Amino acid sequence: xxxxxxxxxxxxxxxxxxxxxxxxxxxxxxxxxxxxxxxxxxxxxxxxxxxxxxxxxxxxxxxxxxxxxxxxxxxxxxxxxxxxxxxxxxxxxxxxxxxxxxxxxxxxxxxxxxxxxxxxxxxxxxxxxxxxxxxxxxxxxxxxxxxxxxxxxxxxxxxxxxxxxxxxxxxxxxxxxxxxxxxxxxxxxxxxxxxxxxxxxxxxxxxxxxxxxxxxxxxxxxxxxxxxxxxxxxxxxxxxxxxxxxxxxxxxxxxxxxxxxxxxxxxxxxxxxxxxxxxxxxxxxxxxxxxxxxxxxxxxxxxxxxxxxxxxxxxxxxxxxxxxxxxxxxxxxxxxxxxxxxxxxxxxxxxxxxxxxxxxxxxxxxxxxxxxxxxxxxxxxxxxxxxxxxxxxxxxxxxxxxxxxxxxxxxxxxxxxxxxxxxxxxxxxxxxxxxxxxxxxxxxxxx
Numbered sequence: 001x002x003x004x005x006x007x008x009x010x011x012x013x014x015x016x017x018x019x020x021x022x023x024x025x026x027x028x029x030x031x032x033x034x035x036x037x038x039x040x041x042x043x044x045x046x047x048x049x050x051x052x053x054x055x056x057x058x059x060x061x062x063x064x065x066x067x068x069x070x071x072x073x074x075x076x077x078x079x080x081x082x083x084x085x086x087x088x089x090x091x092x093x094x095x096x097x098x099x100x101x102x103x104x105x106x107x108x109x110x111x112x113x114x115x116x117x118x119x120x121x122x123x124x125x126x127x128x129x130x131x132x133x134x135x136x137x138x139x140x141x142x143x144x145x146x147x148x149x150x151x152x153x154x155x156x157x158x159x160x161x162x163x164x165x166x167x168x169x170x171x172x173x174x175x176x177x178x179x180x181x182x183x184x185x186x187x188x189x190x191x192x193x194x195x196x197x198x199x200x201x202x203x204x205x206x207x208x209x210x211x212x213x214x215x216x217x218x219x220x221x222x223x224x225x226x227x228x229x230x231x232x233x234x235x236x237x238x239x240x241x242x243x244x245x246x247x248x249x250x251x252x253x254x255x256x257x258x259x260x261x262x263x264x265x266x267x268x269x270x271x272x273x274x275x276x277x278x279x280x281x282x283x284x285x286x287x288x289x290x291x292x293x294x295x296x297x298x299x300x301x302x303x304x305x306x307x308x309x310x311x312x313x314x315x316x317x318x319x320x321x322x323x324x325x326x327x328x329x330x331x332x333x334x335x336x337x338x339x340x341x342x343x344x345x346x347x348x349x350x351x352x353x354x355x356x357x358x359x360x361x362x363x364x365x366x367x368x369x370x371x372x373x374x375x376x377x378x379x380x381x382x383x384x385x386x387x388x389x390x391x392x393x394x395x396x397x398x399x400x401x402x403x404x405x406x407x408x409x410x411x412x413x414x415x416x417x418x419x420x421x422x423x424x425x426x427x428x429x430x431x432x433x434x435x436x437x438x439x440x441x442x443x444x445x446x447x
Contacts (some may be wrong), residue, residue, distance in 0.1 A: 027102070038331045041244065044244075055310055057261055071215055077269070090379050094385065105238060108120045127377070128319065130373040132311075133355070135315070144286075189303050193296050200296065205275040210278040223423055368424075371424025372425055390407070
Protein backbone atom coordinates (compact mmCIF):
# COMPACT_ATOMS: atom_id res chain seq x y z
CA UNK A 1 0.00 0.00 0.00
CA UNK A 2 1.24 3.50 -0.83
CA UNK A 3 0.10 7.02 -0.05
CA UNK A 4 -1.09 9.24 -2.89
CA UNK A 5 -2.00 12.89 -2.53
CA UNK A 6 -5.15 14.33 -4.02
CA UNK A 7 -5.47 17.81 -5.49
CA UNK A 8 -6.41 19.26 -2.12
CA UNK A 9 -3.18 17.98 -0.60
CA UNK A 10 -4.90 15.36 1.56
CA UNK A 11 -3.34 11.90 1.69
CA UNK A 12 -5.31 8.91 0.49
CA UNK A 13 -4.28 5.29 0.34
CA UNK A 14 -3.83 3.59 -3.02
CA UNK A 15 -3.14 -0.11 -3.38
CA UNK A 16 -0.21 -0.93 -5.63
CA UNK A 17 -0.66 -3.63 -8.20
CA UNK A 18 2.22 -4.72 -10.41
CA UNK A 19 4.19 -1.66 -9.40
CA UNK A 20 1.50 0.84 -10.48
CA UNK A 21 -0.96 2.68 -8.23
CA UNK A 22 -4.59 1.93 -8.90
CA UNK A 23 -7.09 4.75 -8.95
CA UNK A 24 -7.40 6.07 -5.40
CA UNK A 25 -10.68 7.08 -3.77
CA UNK A 26 -11.19 10.79 -4.35
CA UNK A 27 -13.54 13.36 -2.88
CA UNK A 28 -15.52 15.73 -5.06
CA UNK A 29 -14.38 19.30 -4.50
CA UNK A 30 -17.80 20.34 -3.11
CA UNK A 31 -18.68 16.98 -1.56
CA UNK A 32 -22.20 15.88 -0.67
CA UNK A 33 -24.36 19.01 -0.77
CA UNK A 34 -27.60 17.64 0.70
CA UNK A 35 -27.18 19.58 3.96
CA UNK A 36 -25.35 22.60 2.54
CA UNK A 37 -26.77 26.11 2.63
CA UNK A 38 -24.87 27.05 -0.54
CA UNK A 39 -25.09 24.44 -3.29
CA UNK A 40 -22.71 24.65 -6.19
CA UNK A 41 -23.36 21.54 -8.30
CA UNK A 42 -26.58 22.71 -9.92
CA UNK A 43 -25.67 23.60 -13.53
CA UNK A 44 -27.04 21.70 -16.51
CA UNK A 45 -24.82 21.17 -19.54
CA UNK A 46 -27.02 23.57 -21.53
CA UNK A 47 -26.38 26.41 -19.09
CA UNK A 48 -22.67 25.55 -18.93
CA UNK A 49 -22.47 25.78 -22.71
CA UNK A 50 -24.12 29.22 -22.50
CA UNK A 51 -21.58 30.35 -19.90
CA UNK A 52 -18.71 29.00 -22.01
CA UNK A 53 -19.93 30.80 -25.13
CA UNK A 54 -20.51 34.00 -23.16
CA UNK A 55 -17.01 33.79 -21.69
CA UNK A 56 -15.16 33.05 -24.90
CA UNK A 57 -16.88 34.40 -28.01
CA UNK A 58 -16.58 38.16 -27.43
CA UNK A 59 -12.76 37.92 -27.25
CA UNK A 60 -12.55 36.35 -30.70
CA UNK A 61 -15.26 38.42 -32.32
CA UNK A 62 -13.52 41.69 -31.49
CA UNK A 63 -10.03 40.70 -32.63
CA UNK A 64 -10.19 38.04 -35.34
CA UNK A 65 -11.14 40.31 -38.29
CA UNK A 66 -7.98 42.33 -37.63
CA UNK A 67 -5.96 39.10 -37.52
CA UNK A 68 -7.42 38.23 -40.93
CA UNK A 69 -6.26 41.61 -42.25
CA UNK A 70 -2.72 40.86 -41.05
CA UNK A 71 -2.30 37.40 -42.63
CA UNK A 72 -5.11 37.18 -45.21
CA UNK A 73 -8.36 35.24 -45.52
CA UNK A 74 -6.94 31.78 -46.20
CA UNK A 75 -4.35 31.46 -43.39
CA UNK A 76 -6.65 33.10 -40.85
CA UNK A 77 -9.63 30.93 -41.75
CA UNK A 78 -7.59 27.73 -41.76
CA UNK A 79 -6.05 28.64 -38.41
CA UNK A 80 -9.40 29.55 -36.83
CA UNK A 81 -11.01 26.27 -37.87
CA UNK A 82 -7.95 24.20 -36.95
CA UNK A 83 -7.68 25.74 -33.49
CA UNK A 84 -11.41 25.21 -32.95
CA UNK A 85 -11.13 21.51 -33.77
CA UNK A 86 -7.91 21.28 -31.74
CA UNK A 87 -9.66 22.91 -28.76
CA UNK A 88 -12.47 20.35 -29.01
CA UNK A 89 -9.92 17.53 -28.86
CA UNK A 90 -8.15 19.05 -25.84
CA UNK A 91 -11.55 19.65 -24.20
CA UNK A 92 -12.12 15.90 -24.33
CA UNK A 93 -8.79 15.35 -22.59
CA UNK A 94 -9.67 17.92 -19.91
CA UNK A 95 -13.09 16.37 -19.31
CA UNK A 96 -11.60 12.88 -19.03
CA UNK A 97 -9.04 14.15 -16.52
CA UNK A 98 -11.74 15.86 -14.46
CA UNK A 99 -13.85 12.69 -14.41
CA UNK A 100 -10.84 10.65 -13.30
CA UNK A 101 -10.03 13.19 -10.58
CA UNK A 102 -13.30 14.69 -9.24
CA UNK A 103 -11.39 16.66 -6.60
CA UNK A 104 -9.95 18.90 -9.35
CA UNK A 105 -11.55 22.34 -9.25
CA UNK A 106 -9.07 24.37 -11.30
CA UNK A 107 -5.78 24.15 -13.17
CA UNK A 108 -3.84 24.43 -9.93
CA UNK A 109 -5.45 21.26 -8.59
CA UNK A 110 -4.67 19.44 -11.84
CA UNK A 111 -1.11 20.75 -11.72
CA UNK A 112 -0.65 19.29 -8.24
CA UNK A 113 -1.69 15.83 -9.41
CA UNK A 114 0.59 15.84 -12.45
CA UNK A 115 3.53 18.04 -11.42
CA UNK A 116 3.42 18.22 -7.61
CA UNK A 117 3.36 21.28 -5.33
CA UNK A 118 5.38 23.50 -7.68
CA UNK A 119 3.04 22.67 -10.53
CA UNK A 120 0.06 23.62 -8.40
CA UNK A 121 1.49 27.04 -7.59
CA UNK A 122 2.54 27.80 -11.17
CA UNK A 123 -0.77 26.78 -12.74
CA UNK A 124 -2.79 28.46 -9.98
CA UNK A 125 -0.95 31.76 -10.32
CA UNK A 126 -1.19 31.53 -14.10
CA UNK A 127 -4.95 30.91 -13.89
CA UNK A 128 -5.44 33.95 -11.68
CA UNK A 129 -3.32 36.18 -13.92
CA UNK A 130 -5.14 34.93 -17.00
CA UNK A 131 -8.58 35.58 -15.47
CA UNK A 132 -7.61 39.05 -14.24
CA UNK A 133 -6.19 40.06 -17.62
CA UNK A 134 -9.35 38.77 -19.28
CA UNK A 135 -11.36 40.89 -16.83
CA UNK A 136 -9.20 43.90 -17.63
CA UNK A 137 -9.60 43.41 -21.38
CA UNK A 138 -13.38 43.25 -21.02
CA UNK A 139 -13.48 46.28 -18.73
CA UNK A 140 -11.48 48.12 -21.37
CA UNK A 141 -13.93 46.95 -24.04
CA UNK A 142 -16.77 48.21 -21.85
CA UNK A 143 -15.07 51.59 -21.48
CA UNK A 144 -14.63 51.79 -25.24
CA UNK A 145 -18.32 51.01 -25.68
CA UNK A 146 -19.31 53.75 -23.22
CA UNK A 147 -16.94 56.21 -24.94
CA UNK A 148 -18.55 55.50 -28.30
CA UNK A 149 -22.07 55.81 -26.89
CA UNK A 150 -21.26 59.09 -25.11
CA UNK A 151 -19.24 60.54 -28.02
CA UNK A 152 -16.26 60.68 -25.65
CA UNK A 153 -18.26 62.93 -23.35
CA UNK A 154 -16.53 61.63 -20.22
CA UNK A 155 -12.96 60.86 -19.32
CA UNK A 156 -12.02 57.28 -20.20
CA UNK A 157 -10.82 56.68 -16.62
CA UNK A 158 -14.24 57.64 -15.26
CA UNK A 159 -15.94 55.27 -17.68
CA UNK A 160 -13.50 52.50 -16.75
CA UNK A 161 -14.30 53.08 -13.09
CA UNK A 162 -18.06 52.96 -13.72
CA UNK A 163 -17.79 49.74 -15.70
CA UNK A 164 -15.48 48.22 -13.09
CA UNK A 165 -17.91 48.92 -10.24
CA UNK A 166 -20.77 47.20 -12.06
CA UNK A 167 -18.46 44.31 -12.99
CA UNK A 168 -17.53 43.88 -9.32
CA UNK A 169 -21.18 43.87 -8.22
CA UNK A 170 -22.12 41.20 -10.78
CA UNK A 171 -19.18 38.99 -9.76
CA UNK A 172 -20.44 38.63 -6.17
CA UNK A 173 -22.82 35.63 -6.38
CA UNK A 174 -21.12 32.64 -4.77
CA UNK A 175 -22.35 30.06 -7.26
CA UNK A 176 -22.33 29.98 -11.05
CA UNK A 177 -26.03 29.11 -11.01
CA UNK A 178 -26.72 32.79 -10.40
CA UNK A 179 -24.66 33.56 -13.50
CA UNK A 180 -26.23 30.95 -15.73
CA UNK A 181 -29.24 32.90 -17.01
CA UNK A 182 -27.10 36.00 -17.36
CA UNK A 183 -24.93 33.77 -19.55
CA UNK A 184 -27.92 33.07 -21.78
CA UNK A 185 -28.63 36.81 -22.05
CA UNK A 186 -24.95 37.39 -22.80
CA UNK A 187 -24.97 34.83 -25.63
CA UNK A 188 -28.08 36.37 -27.16
CA UNK A 189 -26.55 39.85 -26.97
CA UNK A 190 -23.21 38.87 -28.50
CA UNK A 191 -25.03 36.98 -31.26
CA UNK A 192 -27.20 40.00 -32.08
CA UNK A 193 -24.14 42.26 -31.84
CA UNK A 194 -22.23 40.13 -34.34
CA UNK A 195 -25.17 39.88 -36.72
CA UNK A 196 -25.80 43.64 -36.69
CA UNK A 197 -22.08 44.30 -37.16
CA UNK A 198 -22.10 42.15 -40.31
CA UNK A 199 -25.25 43.93 -41.54
CA UNK A 200 -23.68 47.32 -40.84
CA UNK A 201 -20.48 46.40 -42.64
CA UNK A 202 -22.40 44.99 -45.62
CA UNK A 203 -24.59 48.09 -45.87
CA UNK A 204 -21.58 50.40 -45.73
CA UNK A 205 -18.65 48.74 -47.56
CA UNK A 206 -15.39 50.67 -47.55
CA UNK A 207 -14.66 52.08 -51.03
CA UNK A 208 -11.39 50.88 -52.54
CA UNK A 209 -10.88 48.34 -49.82
CA UNK A 210 -8.03 45.84 -50.14
CA UNK A 211 -8.90 42.15 -49.75
CA UNK A 212 -6.20 39.51 -50.00
CA UNK A 213 -6.22 35.73 -49.78
CA UNK A 214 -2.73 35.81 -48.24
CA UNK A 215 -0.72 38.77 -47.00
CA UNK A 216 3.11 38.86 -47.04
CA UNK A 217 4.05 39.92 -43.54
CA UNK A 218 6.77 39.57 -40.94
CA UNK A 219 6.92 36.61 -38.58
CA UNK A 220 6.27 38.92 -35.64
CA UNK A 221 3.09 40.42 -37.07
CA UNK A 222 1.82 37.05 -38.28
CA UNK A 223 2.38 35.34 -34.95
CA UNK A 224 0.83 38.22 -33.02
CA UNK A 225 -2.25 37.66 -35.17
CA UNK A 226 -2.16 33.99 -34.17
CA UNK A 227 -2.42 34.88 -30.48
CA UNK A 228 -5.89 36.24 -31.26
CA UNK A 229 -7.36 32.87 -32.23
CA UNK A 230 -5.48 31.19 -29.36
CA UNK A 231 -6.96 33.62 -26.83
CA UNK A 232 -10.36 33.28 -28.53
CA UNK A 233 -10.72 29.63 -27.46
CA UNK A 234 -9.47 29.99 -23.88
CA UNK A 235 -11.71 29.75 -20.82
CA UNK A 236 -12.09 28.57 -17.21
CA UNK A 237 -12.99 24.98 -18.07
CA UNK A 238 -12.46 23.08 -14.80
CA UNK A 239 -14.23 25.67 -12.64
CA UNK A 240 -17.34 25.47 -14.81
CA UNK A 241 -17.39 21.66 -14.91
CA UNK A 242 -17.02 21.50 -11.12
CA UNK A 243 -20.43 23.14 -10.68
CA UNK A 244 -22.30 20.83 -13.05
CA UNK A 245 -24.98 18.47 -11.75
CA UNK A 246 -23.50 15.77 -13.96
CA UNK A 247 -19.90 16.43 -15.08
CA UNK A 248 -20.18 13.50 -17.50
CA UNK A 249 -22.26 15.82 -19.72
CA UNK A 250 -19.43 18.33 -20.01
CA UNK A 251 -18.48 17.22 -23.53
CA UNK A 252 -21.98 18.10 -24.71
CA UNK A 253 -21.30 21.67 -23.59
CA UNK A 254 -17.87 21.58 -25.26
CA UNK A 255 -19.40 20.45 -28.56
CA UNK A 256 -21.92 23.29 -28.45
CA UNK A 257 -19.20 25.79 -27.53
CA UNK A 258 -16.67 24.83 -30.18
CA UNK A 259 -19.28 24.33 -32.87
CA UNK A 260 -20.85 27.72 -32.25
CA UNK A 261 -17.57 29.56 -31.68
CA UNK A 262 -15.76 28.16 -34.72
CA UNK A 263 -18.63 28.81 -37.14
CA UNK A 264 -19.34 32.23 -35.66
CA UNK A 265 -15.68 33.26 -35.76
CA UNK A 266 -15.21 32.09 -39.35
CA UNK A 267 -18.37 33.72 -40.72
CA UNK A 268 -17.97 36.96 -38.78
CA UNK A 269 -14.29 37.41 -39.66
CA UNK A 270 -14.81 36.76 -43.37
CA UNK A 271 -17.85 39.02 -43.70
CA UNK A 272 -16.30 41.93 -41.79
CA UNK A 273 -13.00 41.62 -43.67
CA UNK A 274 -14.65 41.39 -47.10
CA UNK A 275 -16.67 44.58 -46.57
CA UNK A 276 -14.09 46.61 -44.63
CA UNK A 277 -10.81 45.26 -45.98
CA UNK A 278 -7.30 45.63 -44.68
CA UNK A 279 -8.10 48.71 -42.59
CA UNK A 280 -10.34 46.79 -40.16
CA UNK A 281 -9.56 47.82 -36.61
CA UNK A 282 -9.32 45.86 -33.38
CA UNK A 283 -11.92 45.86 -31.87
CA UNK A 284 -13.67 45.38 -35.21
CA UNK A 285 -16.72 47.42 -34.13
CA UNK A 286 -14.63 50.59 -34.42
CA UNK A 287 -14.52 50.06 -38.20
CA UNK A 288 -18.28 50.44 -38.58
CA UNK A 289 -20.02 53.74 -39.38
CA UNK A 290 -20.81 55.77 -36.22
CA UNK A 291 -24.48 54.79 -35.95
CA UNK A 292 -23.78 51.08 -36.46
CA UNK A 293 -20.83 51.26 -34.09
CA UNK A 294 -23.05 52.71 -31.37
CA UNK A 295 -25.76 50.12 -31.88
CA UNK A 296 -23.38 47.16 -31.80
CA UNK A 297 -21.35 48.47 -28.88
CA UNK A 298 -24.54 49.11 -26.88
CA UNK A 299 -25.65 45.50 -27.36
CA UNK A 300 -22.18 43.97 -27.04
CA UNK A 301 -21.58 45.89 -23.82
CA UNK A 302 -23.95 43.52 -22.02
CA UNK A 303 -21.65 40.62 -22.93
CA UNK A 304 -18.53 42.55 -21.91
CA UNK A 305 -20.06 43.22 -18.51
CA UNK A 306 -21.27 39.68 -17.80
CA UNK A 307 -18.12 38.03 -19.13
CA UNK A 308 -15.84 40.38 -17.20
CA UNK A 309 -17.79 39.53 -14.04
CA UNK A 310 -17.47 35.83 -14.77
CA UNK A 311 -13.70 36.08 -15.11
CA UNK A 312 -13.37 38.10 -11.90
CA UNK A 313 -15.58 35.50 -10.20
CA UNK A 314 -13.32 32.70 -11.48
CA UNK A 315 -10.15 34.37 -10.16
CA UNK A 316 -11.79 34.92 -6.76
CA UNK A 317 -13.23 31.40 -6.58
CA UNK A 318 -9.89 29.72 -7.28
CA UNK A 319 -8.38 31.42 -4.23
CA UNK A 320 -11.53 31.02 -2.12
CA UNK A 321 -11.68 27.27 -2.68
CA UNK A 322 -7.94 27.04 -2.08
CA UNK A 323 -8.30 28.78 1.28
CA UNK A 324 -11.48 27.08 2.53
CA UNK A 325 -11.85 23.77 0.67
CA UNK A 326 -14.06 21.32 2.61
CA UNK A 327 -14.81 23.85 5.36
CA UNK A 328 -18.19 25.38 6.33
CA UNK A 329 -17.06 28.72 4.88
CA UNK A 330 -17.48 27.29 1.38
CA UNK A 331 -21.00 25.89 1.75
CA UNK A 332 -22.47 27.98 4.62
CA UNK A 333 -23.27 31.67 5.06
CA UNK A 334 -20.48 32.52 7.51
CA UNK A 335 -19.27 36.03 8.26
CA UNK A 336 -15.66 35.11 7.46
CA UNK A 337 -16.60 33.30 4.25
CA UNK A 338 -18.60 36.21 2.85
CA UNK A 339 -16.01 38.80 3.95
CA UNK A 340 -13.16 36.98 2.21
CA UNK A 341 -15.30 36.31 -0.85
CA UNK A 342 -16.28 39.96 -1.28
CA UNK A 343 -12.68 41.04 -0.76
CA UNK A 344 -11.40 38.58 -3.39
CA UNK A 345 -13.96 39.71 -5.96
CA UNK A 346 -13.09 43.33 -5.25
CA UNK A 347 -9.36 42.64 -5.49
CA UNK A 348 -9.70 40.82 -8.82
CA UNK A 349 -11.74 43.65 -10.33
CA UNK A 350 -9.59 46.39 -8.82
CA UNK A 351 -6.36 44.87 -10.14
CA UNK A 352 -7.94 44.48 -13.57
CA UNK A 353 -9.03 48.15 -13.45
CA UNK A 354 -5.54 49.34 -12.48
CA UNK A 355 -3.93 47.28 -15.24
CA UNK A 356 -6.32 48.59 -17.88
CA UNK A 357 -5.86 52.17 -16.68
CA UNK A 358 -2.25 52.43 -15.58
CA UNK A 359 -0.44 50.18 -18.06
CA UNK A 360 -0.17 51.80 -21.51
CA UNK A 361 1.01 48.51 -23.01
CA UNK A 362 -1.93 46.55 -21.61
CA UNK A 363 -2.99 45.32 -25.07
CA UNK A 364 0.52 43.94 -25.67
CA UNK A 365 0.55 42.31 -22.23
CA UNK A 366 -2.72 40.61 -23.11
CA UNK A 367 -0.86 39.01 -26.03
CA UNK A 368 1.83 37.82 -23.62
CA UNK A 369 -0.87 36.43 -21.32
CA UNK A 370 -2.40 34.49 -24.20
CA UNK A 371 1.00 33.12 -25.14
CA UNK A 372 2.09 32.16 -21.62
CA UNK A 373 -1.16 30.74 -20.30
CA UNK A 374 -3.89 30.28 -22.92
CA UNK A 375 -1.50 28.27 -25.08
CA UNK A 376 -1.07 25.80 -22.21
CA UNK A 377 -4.50 25.86 -20.56
CA UNK A 378 -6.44 25.47 -23.80
CA UNK A 379 -3.96 23.22 -25.58
CA UNK A 380 -0.58 22.04 -24.30
CA UNK A 381 -1.23 20.95 -20.73
CA UNK A 382 -4.10 18.66 -21.81
CA UNK A 383 -1.48 16.42 -23.42
CA UNK A 384 0.29 16.07 -20.07
CA UNK A 385 -3.02 15.13 -18.42
CA UNK A 386 -3.65 12.34 -20.94
CA UNK A 387 -0.11 10.98 -20.60
CA UNK A 388 -0.35 11.06 -16.79
CA UNK A 389 -3.66 9.22 -16.55
CA UNK A 390 -2.76 6.69 -19.21
CA UNK A 391 0.48 5.90 -17.41
CA UNK A 392 -0.94 5.67 -13.89
CA UNK A 393 -4.43 4.31 -14.59
CA UNK A 394 -4.01 2.20 -17.71
CA UNK A 395 -0.83 0.17 -17.44
CA UNK A 396 2.23 2.41 -17.30
CA UNK A 397 4.69 2.37 -20.21
CA UNK A 398 2.95 -0.62 -21.77
CA UNK A 399 -0.33 1.27 -21.64
CA UNK A 400 1.25 4.20 -23.46
CA UNK A 401 2.68 1.84 -26.08
CA UNK A 402 -0.64 0.10 -26.63
CA UNK A 403 -2.31 3.47 -27.13
CA UNK A 404 0.42 4.71 -29.44
CA UNK A 405 -1.86 6.92 -31.51
CA UNK A 406 -3.25 8.72 -28.45
CA UNK A 407 0.26 8.98 -27.02
CA UNK A 408 1.51 10.55 -30.24
CA UNK A 409 -1.34 13.08 -30.30
CA UNK A 410 -0.75 13.95 -26.64
CA UNK A 411 2.97 14.53 -27.21
CA UNK A 412 2.23 16.68 -30.28
CA UNK A 413 -0.28 18.63 -28.19
CA UNK A 414 2.39 19.39 -25.60
CA UNK A 415 4.82 20.44 -28.34
CA UNK A 416 2.20 22.67 -29.97
CA UNK A 417 1.47 24.36 -26.63
CA UNK A 418 5.18 24.90 -26.02
CA UNK A 419 5.64 26.42 -29.49
CA UNK A 420 2.69 28.80 -29.06
CA UNK A 421 4.00 29.81 -25.64
CA UNK A 422 7.63 30.44 -26.58
CA UNK A 423 7.11 32.00 -30.00
CA UNK A 424 4.13 34.07 -28.88
CA UNK A 425 5.93 35.44 -25.84
CA UNK A 426 9.02 36.30 -27.89
CA UNK A 427 6.96 38.13 -30.50
CA UNK A 428 4.87 40.02 -27.95
CA UNK A 429 7.95 41.19 -26.05
CA UNK A 430 9.62 42.29 -29.29
CA UNK A 431 6.54 44.29 -30.26
CA UNK A 432 6.56 46.04 -26.89
CA UNK A 433 10.19 47.03 -27.42
CA UNK A 434 9.38 48.27 -30.93
CA UNK A 435 6.37 50.24 -29.67
CA UNK A 436 8.51 52.07 -27.11
CA UNK A 437 11.19 52.71 -29.70
CA UNK A 438 8.67 54.21 -32.13
CA UNK A 439 6.93 56.31 -29.46
CA UNK A 440 3.62 54.49 -29.81
CA UNK A 441 3.12 53.94 -26.08
CA UNK A 442 0.85 56.41 -24.33
CA UNK A 443 0.80 57.65 -20.75
CA UNK A 444 -0.89 55.97 -17.77
CA UNK A 445 -4.03 57.37 -16.13
CA UNK A 446 -5.02 59.56 -19.07
CA UNK A 447 -8.39 60.32 -20.60
